[in-house]
Amino acid sequence: EIVMTQSPATLSVSPGDRATLSCRASQSVNRKLAWYQGKPGQAPRLLIYGASTRATGIPARFSGSGSGTEFTLTISGLQSEDFAVYYCQQYNNWPPMYTFGQGTKLEIK
Amino acid sequence: QVTLTESGPALVRPTQTLTLTCSVSGFFLTTSAICVSWIRQPPGKALEWLALIDWNDDKYYSTSLKTRLTISRDTSKNQVVLTLTNVDPVDTATYYCGRIINCPLWTFDIWGQGTMVTVSS
Numbered sequence: 001e002i003v004m005t006q007s008p009a010t011l012s013v014s015p016g017d018r019a020t021l022s023c024r025a026s027q028s029v030n031r032k033l034a035w036y037q038g039k040p041g042q043a044p045r046l047l048i049y050g051a052s053t054r055a056t057g058i059p060a061r062f063s064g065s066g067s068g069t070e071f072t073l074t075i076s077g078l079q080s081e082d083f084a085v086y087y088c089q090q091y092n093n094w095p096p097m098y099t100f101g102q103g104t105k106l107e108i109k
Numbered sequence: 110q111v112t113l114t115e116s117g118p119a120l121v122r123p124t125q126t127l128t129l130t131c132s133v134s135g136f137f138l139t140t141s142a143i144c145v146s147w148i149r150q151p152p153g154k155a156l157e158w159l160a161l162i163d164w165n166d167d168k169y170y171s172t173s174l175k176t177r178l179t180i181s182r183d184t185s186k187n188q189v190v191l192t193l194t195n196v197d198p199v200d201t202a203t204y205y206c207g208r209i210i211n212c213p214l215w216t217f218d219i220w221g222q223g224t225m226v227t228v229s230s
Contacts, residue, residue, distance in 0.1 A: 043219070044205070097172070
């Protein structure tokens, strides 16, 4: 099983600033890496897939980078609605054995 | 508009079988390259992938839970059903269903809001 490790567990950032979230895979997942935003009581929202492609309707302030085992989600110009939990997920295997990171909570500083 | 809606019991007793339903709209389960999966998240823990059913009705399961899981579909109702046998308090979680388009190349583009299940006597 591919283990996904996110850091930090909690990130405190001021509105308007930039947040940088990291995700590491225990083995290469190529670019089969997605980022999701989670809020209580809501459906998780796909932000990024293919490591760097923004999903439909996702603002340009969200950007993803990386390949292999190291990935980054950057959120520029943080807005109030961006404070949430962010998860990375790898989908490199078929038959599927999808795995997720434990999440990074982005909180208001 | 594409939606997925999970439903099922909020409380299940240990050793019982949990049955969850994912009702989908805005797409068809038999459309080529469409998959639907179940994922769960125990309180305070990471998301865990459980099972997937594809447009050909092929099924795939988490290695750790495959002996207890069954995924199926009712195309006439546009529903995907997950059963989990012999539940335990560690199965307490929010259960989500998610759609994958261009399966298996892509990942979950739309999720349901989830349904919280508590396993307790």
